[in-house]
Amino acid sequence: MSPRRAAPIEVIERLRAAGCVFAEDEARLLTAAAGTPAELEQLLGLRESGLPLEQVLGWVEFCGLRITVRPGVFVPRRRTGLLVKRAARLIRPGSVVVDMCCGTGAVGAALLAGEPELTLYAVDIDPAATACARENLAPRGGTALTGDLFAPLPRALLGRIDAIVANAPYVPTDAIARMPPEARLHEARVALDGGPDGLEVQRRLVAAAPEWLAPGGQLLVETSSSQAPQTLAIFARHGLTARVVHSRKLDATVVIGATALIGARSA
Structure with a gap:
């Protein structure tokens, strides 16, 4: 999926309810990362549980690079x-x-x-x-x-x-x-x-x-x-x-x- 694809409003609302400040941006990234509705539900559930977005996605943007992030590892700021x-x-x-x-x-x-x-x-x-x-x-x-x-x-x-x-x-x-x-x-x-x-x-x-x-x-x-x-x-x-x-x-x-x-x- 294209990373610019609009996220469903229900995804945004669930992320807002979970306390995500940048719910729209996160919803777009999670939607882009998911190949199927089932994968999106899995990713969304991980994020709602409190797992950092970067660890849910498996990467973070840093200084123009896509840096791999694994569970438990410090996320570069x-x-x-x-x-x-x-x-x-x-x-x-x-x-x-x-x-x-x-x-x-x-x-x-x-x-x-x-x-x-x-x-x-x-x-x-x-x-x-x-x-x-x-x-x-x-x-x-x-x-x-x-x-x-x-x-x-x-x-x-x-x-x-x-x-x-x-x-x-x-x-x-x-x-x-x-x-x-x-x-x-x-x-x-x-x-x-x-x-x-x-x-x-x-x-x-x-x-x-x-x-x-x-x-x-x-x-x-x-x-x-x-x-x-x-x-x-x-x-x-x-x-x-x-x-x-x-x-x-x-x-x-x-x-x-x-x-x-x-x-x-x-x-």
Whole structure:
């Protein structure tokens, strides 16, 4: 079916009753995805049960790409496009890039779409996430690895990575209960929980990053606007010259830090 085909009004009404804010758009997508009325009923039932639309469809649009999404895997948000945009400015053909805490691998896939000549690794502690990331990255030449932060990376990459991009979990533990049910009930807690202040994973990531980065290498970490000053301080504590970038349009915040160039005087 064409994705522009109008959805039946009863589908829209059922989605509205289920609390879907963008019922018309969702109805159109579900109708387009269903090959038969029975398939539409199945998809609609999953959505009414609270399953995220992206997991019902099996994909999400991200930075102009259709990214595969599997059950339980963190769904990439539109705001993470800022992380992609800023990283894309820093890479070139032949750059070695790591998509850390990769989830679906959406960030890495978007970077490879813009620069196919990257050497790209994606890492996540959740095997379900890396299985999904392989689906999105393997056709583009990326590699997905399962493990805790830098642990699964080849040791040969020490001091050779040009850019690390990370949408590490940054939701404070107590705040997870206030998240929309689509996230807190259907996405892996390990992809959301950043510890008591939301910064535990960031601390570990930033502490380990300098030895993996090449001279002048860049670390880019998504965070919240309220947490940005603390994230900036973590970067400084580990010798990275850092700045905060914010997009009002995307409601997104990224902290970008660089290691010193060989022979350069410290800032």
